Amino acid sequence: xxxxxxxxxxxxxxxxxxxxxxxxxxxxxxxxxxxxxxxxxxxxxxxxxxxxxxxxxxxxxxxxxxxxxxxxxxxxxxxxxxxxxxxxxxxxxxxxxxxxxxxxxxxxxxxxxxxxxxxxxxxxxxxxxxxxxxxxxxxxxxxxxxxxxxxxxxxxxxxxxxxxxxxxxxxxxxxxxxxxxxxxxxxxxxxxxxxxxxxxxxxxxxxxxxxxxxxxxxxxxxxxxxxxxxxxxxxxxxxxxxxxxxxxxxxxxxxxxxxxxxxxxxxxxxxxxxxxxxxxxxxxxxxxxxxxxxxxxxxxxxxxxxxxxxxxxxxxxxxxxxxxxxxxxxxxxxxxxxxxxxxxxxxxxxxxxxxxxxx
Amino acid sequence: xxxxxxxxxxxxxxxxxxxxxxxxxxxxxxxxxxxxxxxxxxxxxxxxxxxxxxxxxxxxxxxxxxxxxxxxxxxxxxxxxxxxxxxxxxxxxxxxxxxxxxxxxxxxxxxxxxxxxxxxxxxxxxxxxxxxxxxxxxxxxxxxxxxxxxxxxxxxxxxxxxxxxxxxxxxxxxxxxxxxxxxxxxxxxxxxxxxxxxxxxxxxxxxxxxxxxxxxxxxxxxxxxxxxxxxxxxxxxxxxxxxxxxxxxxxxxxxxxxxxxxxxxxxxxxxxxxxxxxxxxxxxxxxxxxxxxxxxxxxxxxxxxxxxxxxxxxxxxxxxxxxxxxxxxxxxxxxxxxxxxxxxxxxxxxxxxxxxx
Numbered sequence: 001x002x003x004x005x006x007x008x009x010x011x012x013x014x015x016x017x018x019x020x021x022x023x024x025x026x027x028x029x030x031x032x033x034x035x036x037x038x039x040x041x042x043x044x045x046x047x048x049x050x051x052x053x054x055x056x057x058x059x060x061x062x063x064x065x066x067x068x069x070x071x072x073x074x075x076x077x078x079x080x081x082x083x084x085x086x087x088x089x090x091x092x093x094x095x096x097x098x099x100x101x102x103x104x105x106x107x108x109x110x111x112x113x114x115x116x117x118x119x120x121x122x123x124x125x126x127x128x129x130x131x132x133x134x135x136x137x138x139x140x141x142x143x144x145x146x147x148x149x150x151x152x153x154x155x156x157x158x159x160x161x162x163x164x165x166x167x168x169x170x171x172x173x174x175x176x177x178x179x180x181x182x183x184x185x186x187x188x189x190x191x192x193x194x195x196x197x198x199x200x201x202x203x204x205x206x207x208x209x210x211x212x213x214x215x216x217x218x219x220x221x222x223x224x225x226x227x228x229x230x231x232x233x234x235x236x237x238x239x240x241x242x243x244x245x246x247x248x249x250x251x252x253x254x255x256x257x258x259x260x261x262x263x264x265x266x267x268x269x270x271x272x273x274x275x276x277x278x279x280x281x282x283x284x285x286x287x288x289x290x291x292x293x294x295x296x297x298x299x300x301x302x303x304x305x306x307x308x309x310x311x312x313x314x315x316x317x318x319x320x321x322x323x324x325x326x327x328x329x330x331x332x333x334x335x336x337x338x339x340x341x342x343x344x345x346x347x348x349x350x351x352x353x354x355x356x357x358x359x
Numbered sequence: 360x361x362x363x364x365x366x367x368x369x370x371x372x373x374x375x376x377x378x379x380x381x382x383x384x385x386x387x388x389x390x391x392x393x394x395x396x397x398x399x400x401x402x403x404x405x406x407x408x409x410x411x412x413x414x415x416x417x418x419x420x421x422x423x424x425x426x427x428x429x430x431x432x433x434x435x436x437x438x439x440x441x442x443x444x445x446x447x448x449x450x451x452x453x454x455x456x457x458x459x460x461x462x463x464x465x466x467x468x469x470x471x472x473x474x475x476x477x478x479x480x481x482x483x484x485x486x487x488x489x490x491x492x493x494x495x496x497x498x499x500x501x502x503x504x505x506x507x508x509x510x511x512x513x514x515x516x517x518x519x520x521x522x523x524x525x526x527x528x529x530x531x532x533x534x535x536x537x538x539x540x541x542x543x544x545x546x547x548x549x550x551x552x553x554x555x556x557x558x559x560x561x562x563x564x565x566x567x568x569x570x571x572x573x574x575x576x577x578x579x580x581x582x583x584x585x586x587x588x589x590x591x592x593x594x595x596x597x598x599x600x601x602x603x604x605x606x607x608x609x610x611x612x613x614x615x616x617x618x619x620x621x622x623x624x625x626x627x628x629x630x631x632x633x634x635x636x637x638x639x640x641x642x643x644x645x646x647x648x649x650x651x652x653x654x655x656x657x658x659x660x661x662x663x664x665x666x667x668x669x670x671x672x673x674x675x676x677x678x679x680x681x682x683x684x685x686x687x688x689x690x691x692x693x694x695x696x697x698x699x700x701x702x703x704x705x706x707x708x709x710x711x712x713x714x715x716x
Contacts, residue, residue: 084513135708138513139441139658143701146645150694158688260690268521271514281511313528313630320521324505327518331509 030278031290037276038297045304052307059175059184061299065192066250069295071270072277073196074243076291077203079274081236082216082283083130083137085123089267090148091241092248095119096258097156099249100163108168108253116245122148123241124234131233149261156260169253188250195246199239200288212236217284268316272323273298280330298322395699399674402681409684416555422676423562424617426669428647429654430569431613433668434606436651437573439586439599439660441512443607445520446614446644447633449498452527453491453618458536458628460487461544484543491615498523499611500604507603527630538626548623558620565616570665582606586660617643649700650675655707675699 025032046053071088078085095115102111126144130137163169172188185193203209211232214222223229247266252258277294279286298319305315403409428446435443443449461484502519506512538544550557573579585592585602592599622628633643654671656663675696682692 084511086513129705133705133708134712135704136441136658138511139652140701140704142442142513142645142648143652143697143704145697146649147694147697147701150690150692150697153688153690154694156690158690268517271517275514281514311528311533313525313533316521317525317529320518320523320525323514323518324522327510327515328505331505334509 031293034276034278034290034293034297038293038300041297041300041304045300045307048304049307052304055184057303059186060303061296062184062189062193063173063186064295064299064302065196065292066188066254067247068266068269068273068298069192069292070195070243070247070250071266072273072295072298073199073288073291074240074247075270075274076277076279076286076288076294077199077212077243078137078236078240079271079279079281080203080216080283080286081212081232082219083233083236084271085126085141085237085240085244086138086267087126087141087144087148088240088244088270089264090145090152091119091122091244092251092266093258093260093263094148094152094155095245095248096252096263097152097161097260100161100252100256100258101155103168103253104164108165112246112249112253115249116242119241119245119248120238123244124238126241127234127237128230130237131230137237152260156258158260160257160259163253163256166256169256172250173254188254191246191250195243196288196292199243203288208232208235213284215283217282219283265316268323269298269319272319272326275323275326275330281327282334395674399677399681402678402685406681406684409681414680414684416559418673418676418680419559419562420556421680422672423556423558424621425643425646425650425676426562426672427565427613427617427620428643429650429668429672430565430665431610432647432651433569433654433656433663433665434573434582435512435610436656436658437586437660437663438582438602438606439589440506440603440606441658442648442651443502443516443610443614444513444644445498445502445516445523446610446617446647447642448520448523448527448630449495449611449614450618450621450633450643451630452498452523453495453615454622454628454632455527455531455536455618455630456491456494456628457487457544457619457622458538459531460490461538461542487544488619491619492612495611495615496608499608502611503604503607504600506607507600524630531630533630535627535629538622538628540626542623542626544619544623545626548620548625558624561616561620565613566665566669573665578605583661586657586662588661646675646696647672649696652700652707653703655703657707657711658704659711 042053051057071092074085074088095118098118099108099111099115102114106114122144126137126141129135130140133140173186176183176185176187176190203212208231211222211227212235214225214227215229215232219229248258248263251263273294274286274291275281275294276297277286277290277292279290301318301322302315305318408414428450432442432446435441498519502516505515547557547561552560573582581592581597581602584595585597585599589599592602618628618632621632650672651663651668652658652671653674654663654667654669656667678695678699679692682695
């Protein structure tokens with residue numbers, strides 16, 4: 001009730017903080033729902049296992065950010081733009097191979113720069129081609145998924161590549177110690193979180209970031225209003241490839257090895273986390289914050305399943321089910337929305353005779 | 360005899376699709392199509408041991424599984440529903456179901472389903488086929504229903520793949536179910552008819568059947584209609600929801616047939632049968648998608664045919680085989696197939712853009 005009166009009031013300082021929170025909840029109902037789901041999962045497992053709610057586990061969840069989190073962020077950005085980049089798994093594998101191979105001769109940081117640079121360039125090229133060919137990215141990236149698998153096999157010489165110099169990889173995955181305190185962050189998760197914040201700010205406040213929302217939500221209208229297609233497409237796919245590349249580099253350095261055909265499972269988990277985080281397949285909706293929430297939810301679930309000591313296929317079953325449920329909920333919401341719009345229009349026609357099409 | 364026929368089909372991979380694409384083409388598009396055709400003919404004559412009857416039989420046999428996958432996919436793609444990413448999992452589940460219902464010597468401890476029902480005597484060939492295909496129809500129809508009500512096909516089938524894989528592993532406890540030999544399905548998997556493997560014959564028969572259905576039945580024609588324009592189809596009385604259910608069920612059945620044939624061939628069923636590195640690109644399903652795309656079936660729906668898909672599958676197999684004979688490792692081979700796919704997608708997109716202009 002109060003929200004209706006709030007809406008009619010001009011937005012100002014007179015609003016009570018409680019009403020403002022209420023309004024925020026209504027606007028971001030999806031995010032609130034995800035928080036509730038995550039809290040529910042966390043609560044269930046913490047009641048079941050006493051070691052679940054621990055700093056160690058918090059560290060484990062944050063450690064998912066450099067891999068699952070970055071992939072989720074990449075998927076979130078492409079889905080916001082109304083597309084999906086299926087080649088992210090292949091890009092991650094390719095960069096993993098490049099970084100692990102280059103780490104010994106040229107050092108870790110230059111290797112990461114080269115690897116992530118290559119990934120970003122590939123992504124930008126993909127975005128450019130998708131924009132000028134006016135082709136569905138989902139189809140195009142399915143082709144590049146295959147192409148890049150071949151490239152990474154080629155770069156890796158058909159075998160799993162292994163690190164010899166572990167110093168940097170170990171530094172990446174160990175907990176940061178400041179004075180006496182041992183943080184629940186590692187350098188890898190700090191890097192990932194910084195990327196999250198930067199991309200989140202870019203999407204929210206930069207003109208080029210807003211363009212991504214525009215071409216995703218209502219492409220035809222955006223193009224008619226003068227939003228270019230090529231620039232946001234290039235940026236979108238450059239970001240997703242950058243995220244995939246960084247994830248691949250960190251995974252490779254942390255594990256000390258990289259498989260040219262590995263990391264394909266991220267193509268299932270990444271979109272699931274992104275959808276849980278509130279993106280919509282029709283585009284224009286979602287945020288980096290949502291991606292982080294989705295990552296936390298999936299990590300909570302996956303770690304819980306590990307606590308339950310279930311076989312690996314149950315994990316895949318759970319993620320697949322979650323993805324399907326999220327899709328069905330979204331379809332249902334869309335139908336409900338359409339139904340309600342129709343009902344409101346009908347009521348307005350019959351009551352006020354307003355907006356009725358002339359026959 | 361057989362050598363010349365392969366050559367023709369190989370070169371016509373470029374030529375025939377050219378014919379169907381005429382109108383408003385720039386010369387460099389034609390050049391793009393001609394280059395692989397010329398390379399293929401050149402390769403066919405210069406590669407040692409390529410133009411032998413044995414090798415051609417090998418190519419045909421290796422095309423069969425990918426080809427059957429791709430025949431089912433073609434219906435999905437033509438009706439404007441992109442692709443299924445759950446084909447391998449469906450085939451794995453089908454191989455399991457088939458072995459499970461046909462098996463005559465089940466071990467203890469192969470999962471709760473076995474313990475619960477325990478067909479320790481087996482059901483015989485026909486019931487086993489019916490059960491397996493029935494399960495596939497169900498799997499496909501559910502996916503089709505979700506897609507038909509507005510889900511993105513690729514995301515839905517990605518999720519479905521996880522569920523199918525999980526359920527199949529769970530019910531079988533991830534075990535390999537052996538079919539005790541001799542079993543009635545053996546002629547299907549390993550038998551020969553006129554010196555050609557029955558698996559190849561199955562591919563040929565299904566391709567012809569698919570082409571007839573697509574071209575001459577109202578079901579096939581309405582696939583084109585729904586794919587070309589959902590609105591037109593809707594106003595002429597064709598429901599895109601039911602069409603999605605039908606084509607997804609059909610594609611799942613094709614996937615199940617691959618599972619059945621493979622299970623019959625190696626006398627065992629397992630969930631992850633198709634997840635091992637198989638086919639020319641490391642993944643059977645992606646090879647099948649590649650075949651559909653290289654064949655020129657439009658990903659936007661409404662355009663394409665089974666014979667084009669078969670040519671696409673043959674083209675990929677022939678190139679892969681040629682590269683194997685020339686001593687290439689799997690990296691360059693996958694790279695080449697990927698390049699072909701990306702090039703053909705871009706090419707058809709360009710053609711479409713030129714048309715609509």
